[in-house]
Amino acid sequence: MSATSEFGSARLLHVALIGAGRMGSAMARGWLGDLGAAGIARLSVVEPHPGEDVVAAADGGLIALNDPAEIADIVVLAVKPQGFSDAVDALKAWVGPQTLVVSIMAGVTIARIAMVLGSSKVARAMPNTPGAIGMGATGYTLSDACGDDEAIATARLLEPLGLVVGPLKEVQMDAVTAVSGSGPAYVFLLVEALGAAGRSAGLDEATAIALARETVIGAGALLSDFAESPAELRKQVTSPGGTTAAALGVLMGEGGMPDLMTRAVDAAVKRGAELAQEAEKKG
Ligand SMILES: NC(=O)c1ccc[n+]([C@@H]2O[C@H](COP(=O)([O-])OP(=O)(O)OC[C@H]3O[C@@H](n4cnc5c(N)ncnc54)[C@H](OP(=O)(O)O)[C@@H]3O)[C@@H](O)[C@H]2O)c1
Incomplete structure (x- = not known):
């Protein structure tokens, strides 16, 4: 991608977090410390049972909680892999052709996410449980349609979970899963x-x-x-x-x-x- 692209510019982005359970809320907590540093202008969160910190952030006007869907610059998928199929229809309303989809769902491939959601820009990451306290280790991979700017945007969003390593080859994600x-x-x-x-x-x-x-x-x-x-x-x-x-x-x-x-x-x-x-x- 060129340096003048949406992600490469200084423009802050609209990020939609789908699923704010253990991992999703850990990411949101990290972003809320400094939304600008995470590259976020607006943060929308979709979560049927939000935790206290997410509710407090919504009450304080820092995030939009369970608002109607609109196309976002980045959609972060933090639902369980087994919940992905059920969530697809609702997810599609957040994803446009230029949306970067950042998935932390274990074992769901870039090809499947791209096919189901119709976005060619997909990042797939594998965090671990210490990520819930900011001490995790996360490896990530990017689809071919992504470039340096998407790599930077992805790493910045994953950093609240701890160490971030990538972009790796997708075939290496099974090794990341097995090690960290x-x-x-x-x-x-x-x-x-x-x-x-x-x-x-x-x-x-x-x-x-x-x-x-x-x-x-x-x-x-x-x-x-x-x-x-x-x-x-x-x-x-x-x-x-x-x-x-x-x-x-x-x-x-x-x-x-x-x-x-x-x-x-x-x-x-x-x-x-x-x-x-x-x-x-x-x-
Ligand atoms: N925890 C780990 O160690 C770990 C490690 C590597 C990867 N991951 C990946 O991280 C992802 C999240 O894991 P987690 O441990 O954070 O799971 P979690 O605590 O169960 O969080 C998932 C959240 O998504 C919500 N949700 C379900 N369907 C939704 C929908 N359609 N729209 C919006 N929100 C929805 C769930 O709400 P309900 O509970 O009400 O259904 C839940 O709060 C998983 O895909 C997992 O593979 C986790």
Whole structure:
């Protein structure tokens, strides 16, 4: 797209957010801090059961809640994938031929969104649950009709959820899903497994889980605060011949954590591709 296009100009845009549940309302909260910085002139929100913060923003005149539909510059789709088909008729009234559709629906392809809504400019993003507290990691991809300006507009809208990475190839979205989309579950499992191991090593359940939980939170904070790579941080706490080295010998040995994680991510990638195919068939 040229620098003089709608999105590339300094013009602030009319954004319609469809679905303000967990993820949608997290995005709206972020935008409301500074609508101009998010590139938003007007924010319309469509949500059957809005939360307190969305209602308060509507009462304060910051957003238009459940107003009649009109063509928007950007439509952000934050309904559940299984709710997409039911929402299509209502959605079409917000989408014109030039509208950029930004979807965070898991597994719904650009081709399907473009075909159903009749817009060639589509961005598809995969956030994760920490996005609800602004600490997520989101990867996104763009349709061929999008350019740099749509990439900038999309990233700006997703930033309230945390780190934004893209534009990626659409074929990479299953890998994004497998790494960061499903990733929080792997970390929760790590806490469970470390707690269970602590119990079998002689701690009571509450103590073991408290120690495991705080260890993961603290290690995450160290990762966040320091520029060193995870491998560097690991080496810093591993004295040769010490207790950590003994444990890592098991975790990093054959069939250990690197092998296990590769197999787990491969399984998630495969399942993501299967689910997308099933969704395409259902149409
Ligand atoms: N949460 C995650 O970790 C995560 C991760 C990656 C991707 N995503 C994607 O993010 C999207 C939203 O997830 P979420 O966790 O925020 O779900 P959610 O909390 O259920 O939010 C969806 C919201 O959309 C509303 N809604 C349903 N149909 C609508 C319609 N026709 N028009 C307007 N609003 C409608 C729902 O209202 P009702 O509840 O009244 O139906 C609900 O408040 C999903 O597509 C999901 O795939 C979520």
